[in-house]
Amino acid sequence: MGKITNQYFEGGQAPTAAQLNAVYNSVAADSVKDVNLDTEWAQRKHFSDSNSITSLYTFDYDGTTEQTISSTSYTTINNTGSNPSQVLPSYTTHGHVLVRVHASGLITTCTLDVDDGNGTSSQINRNTYAFRLFMTTNSTTVDLANCTYSFTEKAAITTPEVSVDMGIRDSIQYRTFAFSGLFALAPNNTIEKIELQACVGHNGNTFKVEHNHIQVIVVEN
Amino acid sequence: MKVFTQVGQKDLDQVKPENINDNSRQVVGEYNGKLDGQNFPVATIDKLQLTPSTLTSQSTVNVFGFKHEGQTQDYHFVRRWNTYEGNINVHLPLHSFDLQNNSWSSGWNCLCDIDSSFNDFVIEFQASNGMLHGCFDINFRHGVDRILDSTPIAASWSADWWSRWGLFCNGVLIAETSRVYPRLENLSVPYKVFVGSQPIRLELRWKTINTDPVDELGVNVTPISRMEIYGASIWACNTKR
Numbered sequence: 001m002g003k004i005t006n007q008y009f010e011g012g013q014a015p016t017a018a019q020l021n022a023v024y025n026s027v028a029a030d031s032v033k034d035v036n037l038d039t040e041w042a043q044r045k046h047f048s049d050s051n052s053i054t055s056l057y058t059f060d061y062d063g064t065t066e067q068t069i070s071s072t073s074y075t076t077i078n079n080t081g082s083n084p085s086q087v088l089p090s091y092t093t094h095g096h097v098l099v100r101v102h103a104s105g106l107i108t109t110c111t112l113d114v115d116d117g118n119g120t121s122s123q124i125n126r127n128t129y130a131f132r133l134f135m136t137t138n139s140t141t142v143d144l145a146n147c148t149y150s151f152t153e154k155a156a157i158t159t160p161e162v163s164v165d166m167g168i169r170d171s172i173q174y175r176t177f178a179f180s181g182l183f184a185l186a187p188n189n190t191i192e193k194i195e196l197q198a199c200v201g202h203n204g205n206t207f208k209v210e211h212n213h214i215q216v217i218v219v220e221n
Numbered sequence: 222m223k224v225f226t227q228v229g230q231k232d233l234d235q236v237k238p239e240n241i242n243d244n245s246r247q248v249v250g251e252y253n254g255k256l257d258g259q260n261f262p263v264a265t266i267d268k269l270q271l272t273p274s275t276l277t278s279q280s281t282v283n284v285f286g287f288k289h290e291g292q293t294q295d296y297h298f299v300r301r302w303n304t305y306e307g308n309i310n311v312h313l314p315l316h317s318f319d320l321q322n323n324s325w326s327s328g329w330n331c332l333c334d335i336d337s338s339f340n341d342f343v344i345e346f347q348a349s350n351g352m353l354h355g356c357f358d359i360n361f362r363h364g365v366d367r368i369l370d371s372t373p374i375a376a377s378w379s380a381d382w383w384s385r386w387g388l389f390c391n392g393v394l395i396a397e398t399s400r401v402y403p404r405l406e407n408l409s410v411p412y413k414v415f416v417g418s419q420p421i422r423l424e425l426r427w428k429t430i431n432t433d434p435v436d437e438l439g440v441n442v443t444p445i446s447r448m449e450i451y452g453a454s455i456w457a458c459n460t461k462r
Binding site: 002003004006007008009010011013023027030032035036037038040041042043044045046047048049050052053054094095096097098100102104121124125127128130132143145146147148149150152153154172177178179180181182184187201219220221 | 237238239241242245246249252253254255256257258260261262263264265266267268269271272273274275276287289291292293294296298300302303304310311312313356358360362364402403404405406407408409451452454456458
């Protein structure tokens with residue numbers, strides 16, 4: 001159905017009861033279909049804020065307590081020891097959803113173990129540290145996004161002299177970090193948590209993270 | 222719309238048939254294809270009333286990508302990243318480009334100039350009239366060459382080098398970084414533009430200054446300078462309603 005029939009009357013015409021009732025019967029029996037709807041019939045204001053099309057989860061640490069990162073395996077940032085950098089959406093997907101993630105923060109001071117390496121591939125990790133956003137669902141874990149930074153300004157691979165110290169000891173201090181990512185998640189999964197984690201490339205190197213932030217946007221429709 | 226009665230009736234008025242026809246025509250006419258946002262209360266639609274979104278792979282041989290189509294917004298995504306390809310360690314680059322010996326322009330360069338495997342690293346789609354917003358991430362290193370000679374040790378620096386990255390929509394620069402001086406850096410740059418119902422092509426480009434390193438002791442050494450790509454991604458959200 002969808003379209004409603006109508007009856008029109010001429011002057012002096014005596015409509016029958018059936019003719020008068022026809023339009024109202026048509027209305028009563030109808031259900032709204034695409035043909036009833038104007039283009040752009042619904043705007044964003046018509047979408048519910050609860051159980052919504054897009055859901056936002058955030059974490060913000062705005063304090064000044066520094067978290068020292070010294071592990072070569074990823075560790076969840078936890079500035080105060082009791083407030084890990086994570087969001088806990090507990091979001092169960094209805095259809096295919098997008099998990100949109102963003103993280104940012106401030107790196108304060110850095111310390112190199114010996115130097116930043118001689119520039120060869122095997123020693124690049126002496127000059128790097130990394131961040132990632134790590135998602136745990138009810139069934140699996142996912143590296144949603146990651147990024148890598150260098151301690152110093154050193155370039156790409158150089159060709160060092162043998163037995164010569166190539167190292168640069170002055171690392172870049174007080175710099176911001178930021179990265180983002182997108183991940184498609186299948187229906188009927190529950191997003192339990194998303195953590196901001198960090199690591200260094202070489203055992204003995206350290207860097208400190210001060211304020212840091214996570215934004216997670218789950219896009220369903 | 223939400224307008225029903227066109228001709229009001231008063232008690233004891235003589236009713237003209239055309240008035241009845243007008244009212245009936247308005248009611249039926251509205252229902253038959255003219256129901257619009259005025260007929261629906263705000264905030265009544267939630268995801269359970271919408272058709273589930275669809276996910277379509279847009280990946281090619283070298284580039285990971287997908288399209289996520291919802292009823293209110295579409296997402297488009299392409300990515301090349303070291304950790305997602307070939308088990309490359311997070312500390313190692315995906316591609317290295319020799320700036321000293323290869324050809325590149327002093328203006329904007331395509332990522333495919335670094336490696337042909339970036340040929341498909343673009344987002345192309347037919348946009349719907351509305352808003353296009355998104356973000357690009359570029360994790361790269363363009364650093365100072367540190368060259369050592371034997372005796373005595375000489376360090377060559379070129380701290381005046383810089384790079385910048387820009388996102389082009391149909392050939393127009395819509396988002397740009399500032400100059401990034403030597404280091405390994407990840408940049409996450411948002412953008413937002415209005416779009417019509419039109420074809421869209423989003424492309425990431427780079428430009429750089431890479432003068433010859435100055436050798437402190439004047440010793441003739443061959444500098445090696447590379448643009449290294451650790452990862453790159455672009456996403457775009459086309460908000461339709």
